[in-house]
Structures are given as C-alpha cells and as structure tokens.
Amino acid sequence: xxxxxQNIGIALFIVALVIFAILPFSGSFKLDKTSFDTLxxxxxxxxxxxxxxxxxxxxxxxxxxxxxxxxxxxxSINKANSVxxxxxxxxxxxxxSSDDLATAxxxxxxxxxxxENKGLMWFLTFGLGIIGALLFIVPQVVTLGPKGIKNDxxxxxxxxxxxxxxxxxxxxxxxxYLILYFKSEYAINWTYLVDPISKSLSGNPAGQWFVYGxxxxxxxxxxxxxxxxxxxxxxxxxxxxxxxxFFQIVFAFLIPEIMVRLQLSYSKGYDFKNAxxxxxxFFFSWNLKELLSSGGLGLFILVWGIVLTLVIVxxxxxxxxxxxxxxxxxxxxxxxxxxxxxxxxxxxxSLFSWKVERWLIHSVLLFALVMTGFTLYGFFxxxxxxxxxxxxxIMTTYSFLIxxxxxxxxxxxxxxxxxxxxxxxxxxxxxxYLGFVQRFKSRFRITTNGGQCISCGNCSTYCEQGIDVRxxxxxxxxxxxxxxxxxxxxxxxxxxxxxxLENGPIAGRINPTEVLLGNDVNLMKFVNKK
Amino acid sequence: xxxxxxIGNGISGVTAARHIRKKSNKKITIVSAETDYFFSRxxxxxxxxxHMTFEHTQPYEKWFWKKNRIDLVNxxxxxxxxxxxxxxLANGDPIKYDKLIIATGSKPxxxxxxxxxxxxxxxxxxxxxxDQLEAxxxxxxxxxxxxxxxxxxIGIEMAEMLRSRKIPVTFLVRETSFWNGVLPAGESALINxxxxxxxxxxxxxxxxxxxxxDENGRAKAVTTDKGDTIECSVVGLTAGVSPxxxxxxxxxxxxxxxxxxxxxxxxxxxxxxAIGDCAEQHESIGQRRPIEAVWYTGRMMGETxxxxxxxxxxxxxxxxxxxxxxxxxxxxxxxxxxxxxxxKKDNEAxxxxxxxxxxxCITVAFDKETKQFLGINTFGIxxxxxxxxxxxxxxxxxxxxxxxxxxxxxxxxxxxxxEDKIISKYNLDYGTTIRPKKKSWKRIFKNTKA
Ligand SMILES: Cc1cc2nc3c(=O)[nH]c(=O)nc-3n(C[C@H](O)[C@H](O)[C@H](O)COP(=O)(O)OP(=O)(O)OC[C@H]3O[C@@H](n4cnc5c(N)ncnc54)[C@H](O)[C@@H]3O)c2cc1C
Ligand code: SF4
Numbered sequence: 001x002x003x004x005x006q007n008i009g010i011a012l013f014i015v016a017l018v019i020f021a022i023l024p025f026s027g028s029f030k031l032d033k034t035s036f037d038t039l040x041x042x043x044x045x046x047x048x049x050x051x052x053x054x055x056x057x058x059x060x061x062x063x064x065x066x067x068x069x070x071x072x073x074x075x076s077i078n079k080a081n082s083v084x085x086x087x088x089x090x091x092x093x094x095x096x097s098s099d100d101l102a103t104a105x106x107x108x109x110x111x112x113x114x115x116e117n118k119g120l121m122w123f124l125t126f127g128l129g130i131i132g133a134l135l136f137i138v139p140q141v142v143t144l145g146p147k148g149i150k151n152d153x154x155x156x157x158x159x160x161x162x163x164x165x166x167x168x169x170x171x172x173x174x175x176x177y178l179i180l181y182f183k184s185e186y187a188i189n190w191t192y193l194v195d196p197i198s199k200s201l202s203g204n205p206a207g208q209w210f211v212y213g214x215x216x217x218x219x220x221x222x223x224x225x226x227x228x229x230x231x232x233x234x235x236x237x238x239x240x241x242x243x244x245x246f247f248q249i250v251f252a253f254l255i256p257e258i259m260v261r262l263q264l265s266y267s268k269g270y271d272f273k274n275a276x277x278x279x280x281x282f283f284f285s286w287n288l289k290e291l292l293s294s295g296g297l298g299l300f301i302l303v304w305g306i307v308l309t310l311v312i313v314x315x316x317x318x319x320x321x322x323x324x325x326x327x328x329x330x331x332x333x334x335x336x337x338x339x340x341x342x343x344x345x346x347x348x349x350s351l352f353s354w355k356v357e358r359w360l361i362h363s364v365l366l367f368a369l370v371m372t373g374f375t376l377y378g379f380f381x382x383x384x385x386x387x388x389x390x391x392x393x394i395m396t397t398y399s400f401l402i403x404x405x406x407x408x409x410x411x412x413x414x415x416x417x418x419x420x421x422x423x424x425x426x427x428x429x430x431x432x433y434l435g436f437v438q439r440f441k442s443r444f445r446i447t448t449n450g451g452q453c454i455s456c457g458n459c460s461t462y463c464e465q466g467i468d469v470r471x472x473x474x475x476x477x478x479x480x481x482x483x484x485x486x487x488x489x490x491x492x493x494x495x496x497x498x499x500x501l502e503n504g505p506i507a508g509r510i511n512p513t514e515v516l517l518g519n520d521v522n523l524m525k526f527v528n529k530k
Numbered sequence: 531x532x533x534x535x536x537i538g539n540g541i542s543g544v545t546a547a548r549h550i551r552k553k554s555n556k557k558i559t560i561v562s563a564e565t566d567y568f569f570s571r572x573x574x575x576x577x578x579x580x581h582m583t584f585e586h587t588q589p590y591e592k593w594f595w596k597k598n599r600i601d602l603v604n605x606x607x608x609x610x611x612x613x614x615x616x617x618x619l620a621n622g623d624p625i626k627y628d629k630l631i632i633a634t635g636s637k638p639x640x641x642x643x644x645x646x647x648x649x650x651x652x653x654x655x656x657x658x659x660x661d662q663l664e665a666x667x668x669x670x671x672x673x674x675x676x677x678x679x680x681x682x683x684i685g686i687e688m689a690e691m692l693r694s695r696k697i698p699v700t701f702l703v704r705e706t707s708f709w710n711g712v713l714p715a716g717e718s719a720l721i722n723x724x725x726x727x728x729x730x731x732x733x734x735x736x737x738x739x740x741x742x743x744d745e746n747g748r749a750k751a752v753t754t755d756k757g758d759t760i761e762c763s764v765v766g767l768t769a770g771v772s773p774x775x776x777x778x779x780x781x782x783x784x785x786x787x788x789x790x791x792x793x794x795x796x797x798x799x800x801x802x803x804a805i806g807d808c809a810e811q812h813e814s815i816g817q818r819r820p821i822e823a824v825w826y827t828g829r830m831m832g833e834t835x836x837x838x839x840x841x842x843x844x845x846x847x848x849x850x851x852x853x854x855x856x857x858x859x860x861x862x863x864x865x866x867x868x869x870x871x872x873x874k875k876d877n878e879a880x881x882x883x884x885x886x887x888x889x890x891c892i893t894v895a896f897d898k899e900t901k902q903f904l905g906i907n908t909f910g911i912x913x914x915x916x917x918x919x920x921x922x923x924x925x926x927x928x929x930x931x932x933x934x935x936x937x938x939x940x941x942x943x944x945x946x947x948x949e950d951k952i953i954s955k956y957n958l959d960y961g962t963t964i965r966p967k968k969k970s971w972k973r974i975f976k977n978t979k980a
Contacts, residue, residue: 450915
C-alpha cells in the first residue's frame, strides 16, 4: 500500500520534473515595437546604431523557446560598440550584457500557452512536484519503521550511492545552475509560473532570481519534512531544521521581497542574516553608494552588516560554535542540510582532502578580503583602478569564479557526488572566518565519551564536512575542528553514545589522549602526561 | 633491531603495534589471514545494512601503515616454533621474531549440533562471514527465512541485519528472556518487547536440536526442543565465541580455553604474549571474567602490553568495567557492575525505572547494607563515562548518584530529560526526599586531565 503511494509520488514528481526541464526550450516570443522602446529606455541605452540594428533583427520576429536571443543582441552590441569606441563616444557604449538584455526581451515578449496559463503551469511543475515528493516522503513515517537511525540501504541505492540516479540529479542541478547564472534567457518560462506569487509579494513580475528564491524555499520545506521524519527521535535535528527553514523563508525570501514592495529608501531587498564575507558584494562601491544614499535604513543596514560580521558572528561562535550560523541560520547550510542530507556520506575523509580543504577555503577568504580591500580603497579614493588593477575586474572574477561557479554550480550541483557541503567545506569565506574563531576561541566542542568508541566509523561516514570524527573518538579525544558545522549527525548515528555536541568551559576542551578512560589510571597518567 | 611480530590485525594487535611505534623504533610486523588492513569488526553489520561500505570500517588510511613502519603480512600462521623463535605461514616464508604477540581473537562457537556444517549455516565474526552472508541472504527471495541460534549481542545484530532486507527471522534463545544472564529482568523484558516490535519471531527458552539438509546439502529447516520444525534458508549460529587458538595446540604455549597469561600478559614462554579475545587470565581480575571478548579489553591490553615491550614492565590493571551495545533502536550503556538476577550477589540491590511511553529504562545497583553505588545500566539514555568512572572510584552512595544524576547525562542537547522522573520514582521506592541538583560544568570538569 505504502509502496504504491510512493510509486505514484515518484511518477508525479517525474512528470513535474520533465515539464520543468522542457520549459526553458518551449514557448514562443515576439517583441513588439512599444515594448522594445520601453526596454531600451529602461536600460538607459543611448546608442542609435544598436537600437536600429537590434530592432531590425528582433522586433516583430517570432522566436521559439529554444532559439537563443543573446547572440543576436551580442552582434548588435559588437557592431554598435566598435563604432562608439572608434569615435570615443563613451556615453553611447553599451555595458549591459547581452544575456541580461536577452532575458529582458524574452520576459517582455513571451506569449501563448505558458504565460497565459501561469496557474496551471505552476501546478504542473511546482504543484505536482511538491505533491509527488510528499507522496514519496510522508509514507516513510510508516515504511522506515520505529523511530531511530534509518540509514539502511544508503549504500545499496543508486540515488545515494553515486549510481545513475545520482548522476542524473547531478546533471539536473548543474544544468539548472548554469541556466540561472549564465543563460538566464532560458529561465524566462519559469519566471512566468511564479509571476503571480512575486506580484503578490513585491508587486513586481518575477525574474530568474525570484524563481531561484522561491524554489529554494519550496525544496527546503519539502526536504525538511523528510528530515523531520527521518530524525523524529532526535530533537536537536528537529529544532535545527526548523531554524534553518525559518531563516530561509523569512529572512532570505520574504523580508527582502516585502522591503521591495514597501518601496523603502533602500530599493533592493536585504537579507539581514547574510553576513560578509559570504555576502561578498556588501562592500562593493555600488552597494555602499546605495546604502549611504538611502537615509536611515541604508545607514542601519550598513552598521548592522558591519556589526554582524565583526561582533555578533564571532561572539556567537565563542558561545555556541559556528554551528549557530552554519547549520541553524545560513541559507547555503540550510539547503545542504535538507536537500543535501541524502548525500552527506560522500564527503571525502582522506587526509589529502583535508589538505586541499585548508588551502582552498583559506585562499577564498584571502581572495574575498583582498578584493574587499580593493573595493573599499577604490570607494574612498574614488578611483576605479588600484595598483594598476581594475577593481571591477577583480569583482567580476570573484563573482564569476566564487559566487557563481563555486558556490552555485559546484557547491550545489555536486551534492550527489562530492557530498552536500562542498561549498561550505572548500569555499565559503565566512566559514573559514568562523572556523578560526571556533578552533581557537570557542566553548564549543564535540565531547568524546571516555573509552566507549568501537571505531565503527558511522560518525566519519556521515560527517558532511569530511571530518574523520572516528580518528579522534577512538583516541578518546574531543573534536574541536574548525570545519565542524555542528550538524549533530555524528552524535545521532553513533551506536554507542560516544559523541555529544556541547558548549562548556574552555578548560578541558582540548584533551589529547593516548590511553583511554577505562584502563589503569596510573598508566593513563603516565602515557597521557607529556 | 628487535623484531616484534604480532599475529592478528584486530583491535588488540593493532593497538599494541601503534603504541610500540610511538615508544620505539623496533621493527613491527603484523600477520593476519583475514584482511589486508585492520577493520572494525563491530561495524560488519553496518556494511550489510548499507550504512557504510567495507572501506569505511577501516580506521586508518593505507599510508598510515607505511608512515608508521608497520609491516603488514597477509598470511595464515600454521605453527609457532618457540625454540627457533619463528612462525610458519601456510604460504610464504617463515618469519623470525624476537618477541611474539598472539592476538588472534575468537571464532564462533559450534556445539556439535547435527547439520552445523551444512551450506547456509554460518556464524558472524569475520569479513569472510560477512561475504558469506551476502551470498546466503542477498534478499528475501533467495532467503525465505533465517533462523538465528543464540540470544547474545551478535545474534540480535544478525537479526537486525537480516530484517533490513525484509527477511523473516526466527530467533531461538535458550534463556527464558533475552540476555537475562547479563541483564536484570526489567531490562531484558524491554528488549524482548522491542525485538517483537521489529517483527522478529522471538522464541524464548527454545534450543536448537538439529539442522536439516535438502538434497544439495543446504540447510532447509531446523528442529527445536519444543518439537517445532522451522523451514529456513539460512541458519545463523551466534551462541557466543571462543578463542581462536587451535594452531597453538602443540606449540608448548600453555592454553586453557584461551592462551593463558599472567597479569603482565606474558605466556609461559619467554617473549611470547597474548592479548585481546584470545587471552585467558590465570585468575580473574576483580569481577571480570578470565576471558573478555570485548573490544575495549583488547584495546586496553594492547595499550598496556606496548609499555612492557618497550621496557616499562606494566601490569594489566583495567579500571572500572564499562560496556555498551545497541539492541535494534535501543542504545545500552553500562558502568560498574549490575548483575542479572542469576548472578547477583546477596548484597546487591537494584533500583529500576522504566518510562511509561518511551523505550527508556535504567537500573542502578547498590549495596544493600552500605548503600554504596555499584553500577548502572541505561537503555535509551546516554551517560557520561568520566562521571561514572569517577563516582565509582569515589565509592559514592546511591543517593549521591541520584542527586547528581543530571551531571552524568550525555544525551544530545534538547533531548527530554528523565532525571526528575527517575528520582521521584527512587524517592517513592525508598522513602527518601532527594532533590536533583542542576547540572554543573564545574563538577563535571573537576579533576579532568587538562
Ligand atoms: C559482529 C560483532 C560485533 C561486535 N560488537 C562489539 C561491540 O559492540 N562492543 C564490543 O566491545 N565488542 C564487540 N565485538 C567483539 C569485538 O569485536 C572483539 O572483542 C574484538 O574484535 C577482538 O579483537 P582482537 O584484536 O582480540 O581479535 P580479532 O579482532 O578477532 O582479530 C584477530 C585477527 O587474527 C586473525 N588470526 C587468527 N588466527 C590467525 C592465524 N593463525 N594466522 C593469521 N591470522 C590469524 C584473525 O583472522 C583476525 O583477523 C563484536 C564482535 C563481532 C563479531
Ligand atoms: S560512530 Fe561512535 S562508536 Fe562509531 S566510530 Fe564514531 S564515535 Fe566511535
């Protein structure tokens, strides 16, 4: 019976997924003259050459969903810019990217079934997807049996053991991110589905980032239900999941949208929990300019952002470890802990990976700090080049390499293959910063319970951060690693009750041992002294 | 350079090797016939259930052995030549040693049941047993039912493993209640219920009589002393283990049930030592048994023997007894001694509490006369090893233990706390008025190492 319900769920989910996957390449687009003119005006484009050229190529022409518009726009940009550059008409040069323009063109020009049946299309994608996933997940209350640790068959199933399903998920996630970041014109049909929701929140039609934000919340909610069922015996997991879900939906999604709706002085939405340097563009000059020109609210956000990073974050890490942020508040962490939970076992535990991790994550932190140094200097010195380097090009490089490729495509796309915390472990500059505080000045530790460890390896296997927890536990040593995000799963899966996450006095937090509790006390003293 | 040869790459042999390396530059060779690398035997079940791969059960990466200059030889030791100080392998050259450590572990007991060597009949001890089970019971089509004989820790693990593949399991237990030679009645009852909750056909007070074969020499059914015939495809023999030392029979090394050792873990022959499951103490240490087939004992013996080998002659002096296990979903921990009704001494009184909803209970043993705390068993509550170790050393009274019980709780944060309930039951049982003290970090960290 339960099996049937679950299979129906899978079927519905696949239908939804297929429709969702076809959408980018379907539908029809035809831009009329008036829309074209508003569009050109909205983007502040002053080049007549561009306008003429593009108008001839686009307006009144029919485009199918799979036909790319960006190359056509790019051609017009090239033509126009070559002339303007030659004539040194800098004010006419076009800086807007062809992708952004193509995306805007599509948004304005879509017609036919999809934009005319937004509700229905939403139901066929998001709706069916949610229903299907829940039909698959909720029966687990019964099928998983009595409450307890439920990791049976993780290494027997294709989906969780890097089999073909995992590779398919990988392919989907990576493609999704590639479209989102680099080929956003193809995301337009998706935006139609959530236009009504976006309008009701911010008053604006949806862009691709709204699709992403909305989908993020939906995916997290559905997968949080899975967490609630899987860990229903474990209150730590239940509370933690509720917390990340709350911060994602309210802070990352709703508040920014509502800020836009209220048309506050600070025109963009702001995610109050997103701390620098994860929020890497906080100190970019365009953001600082906007903040400083937005009166009280802008100033408040500026001060809040600085206090958050310099005071709140480290003080909280001192008391609770970096988990308060990484696995209770953070959005990236939130997705990793919900959507990513089935893949946590894939993080590599080798010493080699640990070395790579330390090099990479600290390089990214350095990169973020140096870049911020440059942007701040550029901002205060009112210059666009520092030491002969264009500040803009550093920012672009970071946004592309770290912000999009690392955090997005690799960070999430690679869940099914490299585990769910690829970004948090190898890339996140904020995690690197919190890690320093956690390692050297924090009350948080995972206490190892005397000599009870049987070296079974469950803790290490299920550590999403690739920490070889067992290496410490089997020596009776507490775990105080900087990368630990305090998800609590090692403690949950340990069959011998060896591990406990706790915040306690600094004395005794780090306790190197060789001979474990339970043996001769004199021997323990003799060997463990040093 | 002195050559230390260790037979057996289990926890005891490997712990000894690691500690010898820490303290010395001696040449170290570990010989084992089971696997190339040390793995955690206790985790075999998780491999079968798909929680882990076999690689995950190996606590050290391959570079570890090279870096620490511990030579690994995969081979079966046939004989020990104590006169020439060498061991002979089934295939491969003999290895000469200066000191020899026997750490060969255990093997499953077989009590001469008719049919015990049929196809489909197996124990669960080694990696080979795991592979065998994978072949015998890949799914519930190949294995229509399994019968497990022997109600101990390995038996219940095997039942859980088979249930994870939805294979019907019949569990024959000699005792009238699960593991009641070790567990007090209340706890044993809780586990009985839990076994049934997991749809395991538990048959208490039932003994195996015979295993019947089909025409291919495979087990097809078992008969019991209750007169039942139970059809099955797999029979798991889990009626305890005994030392794996048959190859030593004519070596001149003194053996009883295990390799006889003194408190320095020395055998009767110079430069030969035995540790872990296969070692048998001439005299029991405290209330411990002469052979202790548990992980922790092997590890402690390895830690201790390494000191002796490296020149600091050290007596094996284990501290307070502790142990842990997991019965399906219920975790069990024990500190100090809590004996079952069968082995309980006259002076040992028990306080027992069981929650009315959850699968949680504890039993506290104390001396009737002096009220000294003797030990605690907990089911579904984790306790802090250090605290109980200290309380046992300090010979605390049972009422003190109750009063400060919150200090000892080791459950994850936000878990429901049961101390208040426990203590009010205690007060009710003994007419006391103990008020539980709030958890105090200061007390918890008093006299810690750092
Ligand atoms: C399924 C299972 C679950 C368990 N769970 C727990 C638990 O939860 N808690 C606990 O405390 N204990 C548990 N135990 C017991 C624990 O695993 C053993 O006490 C421990 O592994 C013994 O370690 P050892 O080093 O003495 O021997 P072993 O681990 O048995 O190692 C001995 C090695 O020597 C090899 N060997 C033997 N003879 C020869 C020879 N002639 N030549 C070459 N090699 C040889 C063997 O093949 C073996 O690899 C469990 C045991 C099993 C089987
Ligand atoms: S899960 Fe527990 S018993 Fe197993 S290795 Fe980790 S700490 Fe040790």
